[in-house]
Amino acid sequence: MVPIVRFKLYDRIQLKKPHPCGGSVFQILRVGSEVRIVCQTCGRDMTMNRIKLEKAVKQILPAENAQEENKKGTEQTNE
Numbered sequence: 001m002v003p004i005v006r007f008k009l010y011d012r013i014q015l016k017k018p019h020p021c022g023g024s025v026f027q028i029l030r031v032g033s034e035v036r037i038v039c040q041t042c043g044r045d046m047t048m049n050r051i052k053l054e055k056a057v058k059q060i061l062p063a064e065n066a067q068e069e070n071k072k073g074t075e076q077t078n079e
């Protein structure tokens with residue numbers, strides 16, 4: 001069986017080809033035959049054919065929970 005790339009709403013994806021702004025991470029805003037994604041670096045959104053997008057995806061990043069784990073420990077200032 002071929003693995004199917006399934007996009008879920010608000011998933012964050014990394015594309016093989018970065019956006020002109022330099023960022024390569026996008027968040028999914030709408031899923032359908034066309035997928036609307038927004039660049040996490042510059043905030044611009046665009047609509048892409050889903051088939052095309054599936055081929056352009058490098059990886060799907062973990063959901064927002066993981067983002068919290070990644071929080072930089074800036075709050076830990078014990079001095």
Ligand SMILES: [Zn+2]
Nearest residue numbers: 019021039042
């Ligand atoms: Zn961008």
